[in-house]
Amino acid sequence: MSARAGIVVTGTEVLTGRVADRNGPWLSERLREIGVEHAHTLVVGDRPADIASALRFLAGEGMDLVVTSGGLGPTADDLTAEVVGAFQGRPMVLDAPLEARIGEILRPLLERFPDLDPEAIRASNRKQAVIPEGATILDPVGTAPGLVVPPPDGAGGPTVLVLPGPPRELQPLWAAATGTEPFRAAVRGATEFAQRTLRLFGIPESEIAETLRVAEEAHGLDGLEITTCLRRGEIEVVTRYEPASQPVFERLLETVRARHADTLFSEDGSTVDEQVAGLLRERGLTIATAESCTGGLLVGRLTDLAGSSDYVLGGLVVYANAAKIGLAGVDERLIERVGAVSIEVAEALADGARDRLGADLGVGITGVAGPGGGTEAKPVGLVCFSVAGPDGARLTRSSRLPGGRADIRDRSTTVAMHLVRRLLRGEADGSRNGAAATT
Amino acid sequence: MSARAGIVVTGTEVLTGRVADRNGPWLSERLREIGVEHAHTLVVGDRPADIASALRFLAGEGMDLVVTSGGLGPTADDLTAEVVGAFQGRPMVLDAPLEARIGEILRPLLERFPDLDPEAIRASNRKQAVIPEGATILDPVGTAPGLVVPPPDGAGGPTVLVLPGPPRELQPLWAAATGTEPFRAAVRGATEFAQRTLRLFGIPESEIAETLRVAEEAHGLDGLEITTCLRRGEIEVVTRYEPASQPVFERLLETVRARHADTLFSEDGSTVDEQVAGLLRERGLTIATAESCTGGLLVGRLTDLAGSSDYVLGGLVVYANAAKIGLAGVDERLIERVGAVSIEVAEALADGARDRLGADLGVGITGVAGPGGGTEAKPVGLVCFSVAGPDGARLTRSSRLPGGRADIRDRSTTVAMHLVRRLLRGEADGSRNGAAATT
Numbered sequence: 001m002s003a004r005a006g007i008v009v010t011g012t013e014v015l016t017g018r019v020a021d022r023n024g025p026w027l028s029e030r031l032r033e034i035g036v037e038h039a040h041t042l043v044v045g046d047r048p049a050d051i052a053s054a055l056r057f058l059a060g061e062g063m064d065l066v067v068t069s070g071g072l073g074p075t076a077d078d079l080t081a082e083v084v085g086a087f088q089g090r091p092m093v094l095d096a097p098l099e100a101r102i103g104e105i106l107r108p109l110l111e112r113f114p115d116l117d118p119e120a121i122r123a124s125n126r127k128q129a130v131i132p133e134g135a136t137i138l139d140p141v142g143t144a145p146g147l148v149v150p151p152p153d154g155a156g157g158p159t160v161l162v163l164p165g166p167p168r169e170l171q172p173l174w175a176a177a178t179g180t181e182p183f184r185a186a187v188r189g190a191t192e193f194a195q196r197t198l199r200l201f202g203i204p205e206s207e208i209a210e211t212l213r214v215a216e217e218a219h220g221l222d223g224l225e226i227t228t229c230l231r232r233g234e235i236e237v238v239t240r241y242e243p244a245s246q247p248v249f250e251r252l253l254e255t256v257r258a259r260h261a262d263t264l265f266s267e268d269g270s271t272v273d274e275q276v277a278g279l280l281r282e283r284g285l286t287i288a289t290a291e292s293c294t295g296g297l298l299v300g301r302l303t304d305l306a307g308s309s310d311y312v313l314g315g316l317v318v319y320a321n322a323a324k325i326g327l328a329g330v331d332e333r334l335i336e337r338v339g340a341v342s343i344e345v346a347e348a349l350a351d352g353a354r355d356r357l358g359a360d361l362g363v364g365i366t367g368v369a370g371p372g373g374g375t376e377a378k379p380v381g382l383v384c385f386s387v388a389g390p391d392g393a394r395l396t397r398s399s400r401l402p403g404g405r406a407d408i409r410d411r412s413t414t415v416a417m418h419l420v421r422r423l424l425r426g427e428a429d430g431s432r433n434g435a436a437a438t439t
Numbered sequence: 440m441s442a443r444a445g446i447v448v449t450g451t452e453v454l455t456g457r458v459a460d461r462n463g464p465w466l467s468e469r470l471r472e473i474g475v476e477h478a479h480t481l482v483v484g485d486r487p488a489d490i491a492s493a494l495r496f497l498a499g500e501g502m503d504l505v506v507t508s509g510g511l512g513p514t515a516d517d518l519t520a521e522v523v524g525a526f527q528g529r530p531m532v533l534d535a536p537l538e539a540r541i542g543e544i545l546r547p548l549l550e551r552f553p554d555l556d557p558e559a560i561r562a563s564n565r566k567q568a569v570i571p572e573g574a575t576i577l578d579p580v581g582t583a584p585g586l587v588v589p590p591p592d593g594a595g596g597p598t599v600l601v602l603p604g605p606p607r608e609l610q611p612l613w614a615a616a617t618g619t620e621p622f623r624a625a626v627r628g629a630t631e632f633a634q635r636t637l638r639l640f641g642i643p644e645s646e647i648a649e650t651l652r653v654a655e656e657a658h659g660l661d662g663l664e665i666t667t668c669l670r671r672g673e674i675e676v677v678t679r680y681e682p683a684s685q686p687v688f689e690r691l692l693e694t695v696r697a698r699h700a701d702t703l704f705s706e707d708g709s710t711v712d713e714q715v716a717g718l719l720r721e722r723g724l725t726i727a728t729a730e731s732c733t734g735g736l737l738v739g740r741l742t743d744l745a746g747s748s749d750y751v752l753g754g755l756v757v758y759a760n761a762a763k764i765g766l767a768g769v770d771e772r773l774i775e776r777v778g779a780v781s782i783e784v785a786e787a788l789a790d791g792a793r794d795r796l797g798a799d800l801g802v803g804i805t806g807v808a809g810p811g812g813g814t815e816a817k818p819v820g821l822v823c824f825s826v827a828g829p830d831g832a833r834l835t836r837s838s839r840l841p842g843g844r845a846d847i848r849d850r851s852t853t854v855a856m857h858l859v860r861r862l863l864r865g866e867a868d869g870s871r872n873g874a875a876a877t878t
Contacts, residue, residue, distance in 0.1 A: 011666070011668065012664075012666035012677070013666055013667075013668035013670070013675065013677070014464075015463075015464075015467055015477065015480060016464060016467045016468060016471065016477075016677075017461075017463065017464015017465060017467055017468060018464075018668060018670060018675055018677065019668050019669075019670050020459060020464070021460075022456075024454075024456065024482060025453075025454075025455060025456015025457075025459070026456060028454055028455045028456055029455060029456060032455065038454065038455075038484075039483065039484060039486065039489045040481060040482070040483055040489060040492075040493065041454060041481070041482040041483075042479060042480070042481050042482075043463065043479070043480040043481075043482070044478065044479055044480075045477075045478060045666075046666055047478065050478045050479060053479075053500060054479065057496045061492060073644060073648075074644065074645045074648045075644065075645075075647070075648040075651065075667050076648070076651065076652070076655075077665065077666055077667070116643075116645075116646065117649070120645075120649045120652075121645050121649075124645045124648045124649055124652075125645065166669070168841070168842050168843060168846065204548060204555075205512060205513065205514065206513045206514075206555075206559075206560050206563045206564065207555065208514065209512075209513045209514040209515070209563045210556070210559040210560075210563055212514065212515065213515070213563075225451075226516065227450070227451035227452055227484075227485055227516055228452075228514050228516065229450065229452035229457060229458050230458075230605070231452070231457060231458050236452065236457060238451070238452070238455075238457065288762075289756070291735075294739070295735075295738055295739050295741070295742030295743075295747075295751070295754075296728075296730075296734075296735030296736065296737075296738035296739040296742070296754055296756060297735065297739040298735075299734055299735035299756045300733070300734050300735040300736040300739050302734070303734030303735070303756075303758060304734075304844075304845070304848075306809070306810050306811065306844055307811065308734075308758075309758050309759070309812075312734070312758050312759075313758055313759040313761070313762050314755070314756040314757045314758045314759055314762035314766065315734075315735055315755075315756035316753070316754075316755060316756070316766075317728070317735060317738045317742075317753040317754035317755070317756065318753045319742060319747075319748050319751050319752055319753045320748070320751075320752040320753055320796075322752070322797065323727075323752055323753035323796055326795075326796075326797075327753065327755075327766075327795065327796070356765075356766065357759075357762055357765075357766070358761065358765075370745070371745050372745065372746065373748075402607075403607050404607060405743075405745055406743070407607065409743075
């Protein structure tokens with residue numbers, strides 16, 4: 001039986017979705033990496049009673065470790081340290097060295113905002129130096145320290161790791177926590193797991209369900225924990241297993257390869273973004289875009305990766321027809337003849353991006369993102385793509401993408417990424433339209 | 440005492456963060472709208488025991504309603520309906536009309552993917568027509584129905600609303616559920632709440648903490664539930680209260696207005712994006728961008744809103760210096776003299792965007808997003824912005840933004856949005872640099 005952990009994400013702003021939680025997922029991955037089972041994440045508002053009941057639930061589920069995020073800030077609704085102290089039966093005490101340390105940290109803030117009242121700021125942050133007695137302090141990255149709070153002396157129950165909410169503070173403090181003695185004691189029972197991620201593009205999820213049934217009947221899937229999901233228009237199959245089940249996973253992989261040769265594009269968890277970046281670097285090629293309906297999201301995605309300036313030259317966002325003509329060099333008569341949303345204009349945009357930016361590859365996208373602007377012939381969700389490369393290489397597609405405006409725009413960037421990948425791998429243009437369609 | 444609800448988001452892919460949960464936050468807002476208290480969201484993997492313990496926890500906390508999302512798909516790891524059936528003491532039964540309905544829904548899929556085995560698809564989806572006895576069926580939007588599952592006959596406990604995971608299926612089914620008799624019975628005790636959102640830009644969160652303390656001392660904050668958070672570089676203050684506490688909120692609002700006149704930009708919850716769109720429409724102006732470090736994220740953000748083609752003409756993404764020169768018309772000697780990351784080049788980019796796209800407003804952004812490329816004089820996080828408008832109007836800023844590459848890129852779009860807003864409101868250029876700095 002492995003060590004087990006639960007996560008409590010605090011903050012009414014997270015509960016109600018005004019801020020997306022990045023910490024629960026990130027902590028979950030870290031727990032998996034060190035072989036700790038993670039079954040529950042609880043998101044609770046800034047109410048002490050709700051935080052306390054979340055802690056009690058996880059203790060009742062037999063967790064060895066509970067990780068909390070958030071509620072360590074300077075405002076009065078930040079209460080996590082106090083609630084955890086009470087839960088572990090530890091009185092709150094002011095830690096003088098910590099108070100001095102926070103004072104040091106605040107000095108540059110006061111210099112940057114000279115109008116602020118220094119005493120008010122200090123009072124507001126002194127609260128962050130009041131901690132449960134016996135807790136191990138993790139030195140602040142922002143102004144809030146992390147805390148490792150053991151159960152009451154001599155009693156059982158989970159150790160609670162208290163971390164601040166901002167991810168750039170939480171992440172280094174997690175790393176610091178894993179080196180402390182009370183943390184290591186709490187996760188002593190961790191076991192090793194392997195995890196493998198397969199990615200497929202261009203088939204509905206039900207096809208994978210069928211493949212898993214076939215694999216189960218043919219050779220069993222014992223010892224594998226398999227989860228499948230749709231993600232930005234792709235299917236992701238994640239399998240987790242103890243090392244002894246490696247042969248079972250290998251047989252599953254063979255079955256997936258045999259049934260989905262055309263659509264299985266990643267066996268090592270690499271994303272299409274990473275593969276495109278790798279192929280561009282490997283071949284020493286540059287890329288540029290000309291986007292209409294995606295409005296810059298594709299070039300934004302291409303430049304998400306650090307170092308992308310090595311191969312991304314730039315892009316044209318040509319929302320208005322005048323911009324398509326003036327910036328990307330699309331022939332005005334072509335737009336009049338076939339319309340701005342057409343495979344011909346997508347091709348002209350790809351050529352225009354390549355030409356105007358002097359890039360090896362050009363990508364053109366034009367479509368109807370909606371909610372308005374659809375017609376019977378060109379409905380909302382119709383998007384045309386073209387990728388032009390060296391030596392006349394070209395891939396062009398038109399797809400009917402599902403969902404609302406945001407889905408269509410996001411999914412379009414995935415379709416474009418896959419076309420770029422295929423062109424870079426030298427795959428000939430096939431006849432299949434709608435490669436992006438998924439359910 | 441108001442009716443209370445909890446949310447259970449299922450899916451190992453959500454628990455581990457491979458897919459971001461959009462449903463918990465969305466459902467939380469809907470519950471608030473109908474006056475139902477929402478205290479906990481539990482995220483659990485696709486394990487029946489974990490889903491069941493989440494349901495037991497929420498029942499133990501006295502919830503009147505539990506809403507689940509996910510786990511209704513065709514794969515074997517989709518188990519929510521079955522677990523909820525067992526929890527409510529209701530055997531699972533095949534609903535023949537529902538099976539026929541799902542068959543109808545699948546027909547176009549089979550036409551779109553002619554290579555698929557129709558029988559395999561049907562078997563895979565028949566499972567979705569097996570439901571807890573006595574549940575109210577909500578007609579599928581995708582292939583999965585929603586279910587309203589009452590507690591065991593004659594017994595107490597929460598009603599469970601079971602919804603599919605994809606947001607575009609979940610959202611219409613939520614609306615359908617609220618019209619059903621068992622749902623209405625479960626939330627009979629709902630009470631009315633008002634909610635007001637204030638947004639500020641350009642001050643650290645500790646300043647708001649101080650303002651709340653001042654307001655508390657001056658006139659009290661009784662009956663207000665106030666949460667503050669940092670969001671994309673802005674501060675959001677959300678206050679929720681029963682109607683009787685309206686005067687208390689009004690006094691708080693006066694205090695915030697008095698102390699933060701310069702930085703309070705929204706009293707009605709409107710976002711800077713919505714305000715910029717409104718101002719452009721109102722004044723009949725168009726906008727275009729020339730972006731370096733943000734790589735198209737600003738124009739992508741400007742075109743997120745439906746109907747943005749009315750005022751967004753397009754943009755230039757000029758990652759390479761050659762693109763800055765060739766596409767945006769930046770003087771090569773200027774780049775040599777002051778460097779690509781400089782307020783002078785930001786101004787030239789704004790002018791270039793305006794000129795090349797024939798727009799009324801041009802926005803230029805250039806900076807060091809990192810992680811590489813920083814120097815002592817121009818460190819990672821230094822970003823220069825300029826907005827040029829009609830009649831020589833201009834606002835230019837340089838800011839040192841905190842965080843990693845993704846934070847810096849995202850935060851930069853917020854700074855740029857605020858500069859555009861200020862220019863559109865005719866606010867003269869002030870002297871304060873670093874308007875974007877927050878802690």
